Amino acid sequence: MEKAKVYFTDFRTSNGVGLxxxxxxxxxxxxLQTMDLENKFVAIKMHFGELGNIAYLRPNYAKAVADLVKEAGGKPFLTDCNTLYPGSRKNALEHLDCAQENGFNEITTGCHVIIGDGLRGTDDCIVPVEGGVYCKEAYIGRAVMxxxxxISLTHFKGHxxxxFGGALKNIGMGCGSRAGKMHQHSQGKPVVNADLCRCCKRCAKECGSDAIFFDTGKAVIHEDICKGCGRCIGACSFDAIHNPNDNANxxxxxxxxxxxxxxxxxxPHFHISLIVDVSPNCDCHPENDAAILPNIGMFASFDPVALDQACADAxxxxxxxxxxQLSDNLAKPDWHRHHDHFMDSNPNVRWKETLEHAEKIGLGNREYELIKF
Structure with a gap:
């Protein structure tokens, strides 16, 4: 198989040329503009950021992509689907309010914002997954389909x-309706080791489904309520929460x-990722911790798998x-080093298997040629 082409430029600028x-x-x-965009509806999938989180991509980048689409005669719109957890993006009205508060509107981006799966997150299409092993069909927001x-426009960060949250995460999870997100998260539910729990209750604050209670004085996750999003695992500073299903992630x-x-x-599809403000966790959090890695640059490709692989390698x-969070973990005297920044930041994660499976089902190619300019 021929190597995919991934294009890269850093964040250095010269006089008169902004990012x-x-x-x-x-x-x-x-x-991008070699695609036939004339009079075509063009979905630009991105994350508008949870309220309180400011690591998401600035609207200026969205406008740059929308302007290119319009130059080629296309009709762009920004889109994302509603969240499974109760936050500021759980229905279309609050989602649009959140997007506007974070700076995404027709003036700042040059195009409309449409929530892909409708008012309540139930407006979806059932789409067959060719070659799917775990999913024979997917529930995708109707406006996306x-x-x-x-086009995906991704903030590449930890998760x-x-x-990491790269192009595949932005597209696969982000374009799923509420039913689609539940479908993807259904494999495993976390549990609490009561001996390690310090009752700090940070897990409950981060819980995506209000499933954590303290009836016994220690955190207890109610499995029938839990959606399996895993946010509590990342929130616990004492390793008291884990997923007993080792292959869930x-x-x-x-x-x-x-x-x-x-x-x-x-x-036709095209993909862009910016490695900037690399927070350790998803932009779905109502906060963003300090960046674990420096700002690296901007990447683009027709191949989302090659794009994620190139960003991960960088x-x-x-x-x-x-x-x-990464440097703090590495400084612990008893820390087991994974020699992998993503696993050393969040030790329970898996990411290589995602790209391996994506390549196996014909989504793209992990082998790439990096073209810098």
Whole structure:
């Protein structure tokens, strides 16, 4: 199989050329405008950030991509689907309010914002997954599937379950309706080791489904309420919460790959990732901890698997940032080093299996040629 092409540019700028313009040049170089966009509806999938979190991508980057689409005659819109957990993006009205408060509107981005799975997160399409092992069909937001062309614009960062949030996470989990998100998270439920629990209650504050109670004085996760999102695992500072199903995160990653394939199969697609403000956890958190890695640059490719692999490789080569979750973990005298920044930041994660499975089902190629300019 021929190597995929991944295009890269760093965050250095010259007089008169800002980062949005540099992103446009990257996308042109990578071939975004070679797609037939004339009079086509173009979905630009991104994360608008949870209220309180400011690590999400700035609207300026979204406008740069939307402008390129319009230059080629396309009709762009920004989109994301509602969350499974109760936060500021759990229905379309609150989701749009959140997006506007975080700076995403028609003026700042040059295009409309549409919530992909409707008012209550129930407006979805059942899409077959060709070659799917864990998912034979996927539940994808209808507006996402109604688009003629699909573009992902991803903030590449750490993640407490999948290791990192890259293009596949942005697409697969992000485009799933509420039913789709539940489908992907259904493999495992975390449990509490009461001997290690300190009753700090941070897990309950982070819980995505209000499933943690302290009736016995220690944290207890009610399995019938828990949605399996894993946020409590990342929240616990005392390793008191774990998933007894050792392959749950591995299977989650494989399902994300299969959902991504359902989204992109059969239509033109293009993918962009920015390694900037690399927070240790997802942008779904109502806060963002200090970056674990330095800002590296912008990447673009027609192949989402190659794109994630290239971004992961770039991160693994970078030095950890001081005073971060990653550097704090590495400084612990009894820390078991994984020699993997994502696993050393969140030790329960899996990410390589996601890319391996994505390649196996024909979503893309992990072998790539990095083209810098």
């Amino acid at each position: 949005p313009e540099k992103l446009k040049r990257l996308c042109r170089k990578a071939g 109604d688009a003629d062309v699909f 407490e379950s999948t290791g 591995e299977i989650l990653g494989c399902k994300i790959a299969e959902y991504t394939k359902a989204v992109v199969d059969g239509r 991160c693994l080569k970078a030095d950890p940032m001081p005073n971060s």
